[in-house]
Amino acid sequence: MASWPPERQGPYARVRDGLRAYRMIAAMWIRSTMAYRASFALAVTGNLVVSGLDFVAILLMFSQVDRLGGYSLPEVAFLYGSSAAAFGLAQLAFGSLDRLGSRVRDGTLDTLLVRPVPVLAQVAADRFALRRLGRITQGLLILGYATAALDISWTPLKMLMLPLMLLSGGVIFSAVFVAGAAFQFVAQDASEVQNSFTYGGSTLLQYPPTVFAKDLVRGVTFVLPLAFVNWLPALYVLGRPYPLDLPTWVAFAPPLVAAGCCALAGIAWRAGLRSYRSTGS
Amino acid sequence: MGAGRLYAAVARRGFRRYATYRSATAAGVFTNTVFGLILAYTFIALWDAKPHLGGYDQAQALTYVWLGQALLAVMAVMGGGFEEELIERIRTGDIAIDLYRPADLQLWSLAQDAGRALFHLLGRGVVPLAFGAVFFDLALPADPLTWIAFIVAVVLGVLVSFSIRYLVALSAFWLLDGAGMTQLALIAGIFCSGMMLPLNVFPGALGEVVRALPWSSLVQAPVDVLLGTADPLPTYAFQAAWALGLLALGRLLQSAATRRVVVQGG
Numbered sequence: 001m002a003s004w005p006p007e008r009q010g011p012y013a014r015v016r017d018g019l020r021a022y023r024m025i026a027a028m029w030i031r032s033t034m035a036y037r038a039s040f041a042l043a044v045t046g047n048l049v050v051s052g053l054d055f056v057a058i059l060l061m062f063s064q065v066d067r068l069g070g071y072s073l074p075e076v077a078f079l080y081g082s083s084a085a086a087f088g089l090a091q092l093a094f095g096s097l098d099r100l101g102s103r104v105r106d107g108t109l110d111t112l113l114v115r116p117v118p119v120l121a122q123v124a125a126d127r128f129a130l131r132r133l134g135r136i137t138q139g140l141l142i143l144g145y146a147t148a149a150l151d152i153s154w155t156p157l158k159m160l161m162l163p164l165m166l167l168s169g170g171v172i173f174s175a176v177f178v179a180g181a182a183f184q185f186v187a188q189d190a191s192e193v194q195n196s197f198t199y200g201g202s203t204l205l206q207y208p209p210t211v212f213a214k215d216l217v218r219g220v221t222f223v224l225p226l227a228f229v230n231w232l233p234a235l236y237v238l239g240r241p242y243p244l245d246l247p248t249w250v251a252f253a254p255p256l257v258a259a260g261c262c263a264l265a266g267i268a269w270r271a272g273l274r275s276y277r278s279t280g281s
Numbered sequence: 282m283g284a285g286r287l288y289a290a291v292a293r294r295g296f297r298r299y300a301t302y303r304s305a306t307a308a309g310v311f312t313n314t315v316f317g318l319i320l321a322y323t324f325i326a327l328w329d330a331k332p333h334l335g336g337y338d339q340a341q342a343l344t345y346v347w348l349g350q351a352l353l354a355v356m357a358v359m360g361g362g363f364e365e366e367l368i369e370r371i372r373t374g375d376i377a378i379d380l381y382r383p384a385d386l387q388l389w390s391l392a393q394d395a396g397r398a399l400f401h402l403l404g405r406g407v408v409p410l411a412f413g414a415v416f417f418d419l420a421l422p423a424d425p426l427t428w429i430a431f432i433v434a435v436v437l438g439v440l441v442s443f444s445i446r447y448l449v450a451l452s453a454f455w456l457l458d459g460a461g462m463t464q465l466a467l468i469a470g471i472f473c474s475g476m477m478l479p480l481n482v483f484p485g486a487l488g489e490v491v492r493a494l495p496w497s498s499l500v501q502a503p504v505d506v507l508l509g510t511a512d513p514l515p516t517y518a519f520q521a522a523w524a525l526g527l528l529a530l531g532r533l534l535q536s537a538a539t540r541r542v543v544v545q546g547g
Contacts, residue, residue, distance in 0.1 A: 046464045053468065057477040061323075063484045065330040068323070190308035196315040204319050211326040216318070 018118040025125035033130055040131065047134030051088070054203060055080055055142055069211035074149035075238055080206040081143025082230040086169025087202035088136035093170075094177035096126045098191045101184035107279045120178070120269060150238070158237045161251070165237075168254035169229035173198065175261035176224075182265070182272030201226045209235075209243050217243055228257040287384060288392035295363075295396025299404070306404045309354060313409040317350040320477075321417055335481030340420040341508050345479055347413030348504045351406035355398050355435065356442045356499040358470045360449075360463055362397050363390045367450040368459030377542055387528070387535055390450075391443055398439040420508060427506075430513040434503035437520035441498040444527035445470075451531065454538035469494075475501035495523040 033040050058080060062073045071079075100123055103109040112122045152158065180194030187193065201220070209217050209231050221227040221244060228250075235242050236251035299306070324346050328339040337345065353359070367390065370376045379386055413419060422428065449466045453459045471477060473496035480492045480501045491497060498520040505511035 042461060046461075050464065050468060053471055054477070056472070060478055060483060061327055064334055064482060065327060067330055069326045187304045187308070189302050189305040192305065192308035192312045196308075196312045200312070200315040200319060203316070207319075207323055207326075212319075212322045216322070 014118060018121040021117040022121040022125045025122060026128035029125070029128035030130050043131035044134045044137075047131045048138045049134075051084065051135040052138050054206065055084075055138075058206070069208040071208040071210070071240075074146050075240075076206070076208060077142050078146035078150060078238060079208060079230060079234055081139050081141075081146055082165055082169065082234050083202050083205035084139030085136055085143060086139075086166050086229050087173050087198070088132060088139050089166065089170030090173030090177055091135060091198070092129070092132040094124050094174050094181075095129060095132060097124055097177050097181035098184075098194055099123075099126065100181045101188045101191050104185060104188045104276070105279065109276070110278050113276075119273060123181070152237060152239075161233050161237050164252075165230055165233040165254060168258040171258035172225065172229050172254070172261050173202070175258070175265035176201065176226075178265040179268045182268040185272035185276050197224065201229075205230050214243065221246075225257050225261065228254045284384075288388055291384075291389055291392035292396035292399075295393040296400045297396075299397055299400040309405050310408045313350040313353060313405060314412050317347050317409050317413055320346045320349075321413065335479045336510060337479065337481070337508070338420070340418050341510070342479070343413065343417045344419040344421060344508060345504050347410050347417070347419065348507065349476055349500050350413070351402075351410040352435070352438075352500050352503065353476065354401040354405040356438055356474065357394075357398075357446065358442075358474050358476050358499055360446065360467055360470065362443075362446060363393050364446040364450040364463075365459075368453040368463070371450070371453040372457060372459070380539055380542060387447060387531055390447060391440075394443045394446075395439065398442075402435070422507065422509065427509065431503055431507040434506040434513065434516060434520065437517060437524060438498045438500075438503050440524040441495050441520055441527065444524055444531055445495060447531045448527065448534065451534045451538055454534075454541055469496055470499070473497065474499040475504070479504075495527060498523055 033043075055077075058068075058073075058076060061068060062076075066072070068076060100109070103112075103123065109119075109123075112119050115122065147162075176197050177194070180191075180197060183193065184191060201224075204212070204220065205226060209227070217227070221232075232242060232246070232251045233254055236248065242250075321343055324342045325339065328334055328337075328342050332339065334342070354361075367376070370379060379389075382389075414421060445466065449462045450459070452462045456462060473480075473491045473494050475491075475497060476499075480488060480497055482488075483491055492501070502511070502516050502520055506513050506516055
């Protein structure tokens with residue numbers, strides 16, 4: 001598919017165009033949401049409560065046991081908060097991508113293709129849901145509780161690790177969202193597969209890696225590198241060993257892994273878009 | 282056409298409607314399996330730390346996980362059945378057409394939902410449970426009678442689930458927007474059905490309250506019948522009592538709502 005205008009083909013210009021389009025579409029949706037403020041407040045609260053349910057499950061578990069997989073409640077809360085906040089960031093930015101399949105089915109994707117704006121930016125910003133701040137807030141609150149309750153010997157590196165972990169974690173999850181959307185070009189009504197990796201992944205990362213079978217831990221470290229979202233950096237902050245024998249410096253690898261994931265997701269997205277055949281309706 | 286045949290046809294249509302989306306079903310099975318895996322490992326860690334938690338041994342706890350995944354779509358624990366469409370029809374006013382039909386709205390919706398539930402039991406229930414049985418040590422009974430008893434509890438659970446979601450849908454007559462109630466129902470469904478954690482594990486008074494609420498009919502009750510940790514007859518009585526009560530309430534609200542439509546339309 002040729003993009004337009006043709007004279008601005010440089011990758012930098014395309015990214016800038018995309019970001020600008022994203023900002024404008026998102027701003028439009030925010031304005032429309034803000035027209036009903038009470039409804040928006042309710043939606044954010046609802047989002048906060050719904051996303052908090054899995055932490056309630058963890059609290060209920062800890063009402064029965066002192067440790068889960070050898071980890072205490074504040075430690076699990078640290079993993080939970082970092083996973084939820086990073087996932088929340090990605091979901092805020094790219095959560096609408098799970099509607100791509102239905103756009104392919106009903107033919108409304110065609111409208112987006114003829115506009116002189118990157119398609120990814122249009123689909124991602126579509127129905128931008130500011131209420132998803134609820135999940136981010138909830139994750140950050142629990143992360144805050146965890147850091148207060150834990151007795152961490154803070155070093156500058158460990159402090160740096162917190163924002164680094166949340167940002168690159170958010171980017172890794174974003175890449176998973178984009179790759180999942182690319183898959184929907186092929187399997188149009190299979191958005192739930194995407195949910196397995198996004199929601200499923202964030203749920204997995206809320207628990208200590210010691211809970212899971214070694215092969216599963218290997219899978220999310222080396223194949224689908226979700227372990228770099230929070231497990232590896234968080235275990236460095238907590239001073240806990242990672243169940244696989246990896247050198248300590250991998251805790252600092254998340255930004256690199258995030259960049260690699262973005263590149264792969266970008267390739268997948270383009271391949272998906274190129275394979276797109278309109279339904280013609 | 283007799284009333285029985287009409288509703289049977291509606292149920293068949295409900296079944297076929299979901300059967301049409303094959304890759305969506307496959308994707309759903311995949312999702313249930315992934316979440317089943319994650320939950321299974323957390324349950325192993327939990328039961329390692331405290332064996333016989335909630336009266337289950339580890340095999341029973343794992344069976345609980347995989348049955349829960351198998352029942353998630355059947356019981357529409359997270360919503361997603363006739364109610365979304367019904368809410369939309371109430372909002373747009375199309376509901377007036379439905380009310381003119383020579384069929385009862387509640388029975389019509391129930392037939393539709395029964396078809397959906399049956400499809401989900403076969404399409405999304407069997408595979409995750411089989412996966413769990415292959416890769417984990419489950420405590421599945423060999424006695425066919427226990428399985429029949431389980432199916433009866435599942436049917437009653439679907440009835441309770443339907444009656445709850447019917448009330449949620451009808452609330453749109455008054456609220457005009459289904460979003461709030463749908464979200465409340467989602468929270469209650471996940472939290473109170475035993476989907477995320479067996480209700481026997483909930484501590485103290487909280488546990489007693491959630492076990493007495495209708496949602497416990499959806500997952501906790503059928504699973505306990507299959508595991509043999511609950512007597513079938515009292516369980517059925519509990520489920521049937523909630524189903525009858527909520528269905529009657531739905532009938533009451535339906536007639537009140539119907540009068541509202543006439544007032545608005547006139």
